[in-house]
Amino acid sequence: MECGSYRLIKKSSQCKARLGQVYTSRGVIDTPVFMPVGTQGTVKGVATEYLVSSGAQIILANSYHLYLRPGTDIIKKAGGIQKFNSWDKPMLTDSGGFQIFSLNDIRKLTEEGAKFQSHIDGSTHFFSPEKSMQIQKDIGADIIMCFDECTPYPAQYKYAKDSMELSLRWAKRCKDEFYKDDSFETQALFGIIQGSIYEDLRKQSAREMVAMGFTGYAIGGVSVGEPKEEKEKVIDIVEPLLPQDKARYLMGVGMPEDLWEGVERGIDMFDCVIPTRNGRNGQVFTSLGKLNIRNAEFREDFSPLDPGCNCPTCKGYSKAYLNHLVRAQESLYLSLLSLHNIYFMINLMLKIRKSLENDTFLETKKEFFSKYYNSREKS
């Protein structure tokens, strides 16, 4: 079976949601799936063994960050990223395209590629589509991404069009570079659709990417500040143009509510920094809504974060204790909160997959939302 190939198991009778699997040489991924982000080759604050016990099936790493530090030579010597960080399940690397967006002030874009100034020491580095492919081959993840420009929001039509077309030309170069050797036997290359919030641009991008032919397709350039409705509109525009027999990946998404909306619209894969970053900042996701564990109301609350949660944090520690750890700036809270949030997202996807098996997606979604949005206000 081709690495990165998608198998549709069951389609919802209620909406576009799909239950399926993505094949990789390091294992099969049940979809819809949430992929925790481990930019520097580590899901911040979460040891690999806990990541495994959370049920995470695949995690991300980032080309730009690992290229700068420790350097791809070291990762190669280690035997690839999975040997390096002891994660032997599937992995996906982002191309550095998002850094073109986030490092806006210290990068310069040309047709050839992107010149970055290292955020670590200021040194200059150049990423081209070809270079990004080489780096991602060296890192050795199972799924790798095309080098693109993650178009900022808001973007003028002209900018969005030029940016999307540049990403198309880069995608062609990525594909050419990727298939130069036999990497495709163990790695899959996914294309990324851009076009900001403009219907014709999104359609053009989707059509041309599909015509070019990739193992899977990602929707990029979302969750960059646009309203929720715009994001959902973009999925609705792009999804019908994507082949049913390929995985669809919504990049950088998201919040629990976004995962439901994405799955409902036919998305199979999601990644987001939110469970870890927000965890480090005290925000916790629970079946009864979000809460900030730092807040005074939890000082004497000796119950777990989420009554129904099976994570080590909820099994072992109370809100009052976690509140204390945060106030005392004890580093343990970084791990405990990140871990809980990872479990929450993974369990959420499990619940979603189960509802698809039973073909009760919409009812389950409704039930989730009614608890998630109403419970905390009532109490």
Added chain:
RNA sequence: GGGGGUGUGGCAGAGUGGUCUAAUGCACCAGACUGUAAAUCUGGCGGGCUUGCCCUUCGGUGGUUCAAAUCCAUCCGCCCCCA
């Protein structure tokens, strides 16, 4: 007993006649975070409302002055040095 110093918002600590409800940090109270330059960032932090203004604040009291956290007197507290 002699000499010197000091007292400012929850804490530390600036300010030494008007531009002072009083810098800054901490603490505290909230909010944000979406392919990670993030254990970060933002806002609030005496009271009232008609949100611009009014009232109350710099150990206590009493003065000087158009004007006092700032000057004077006095009282109270604390600290240091010498006996």
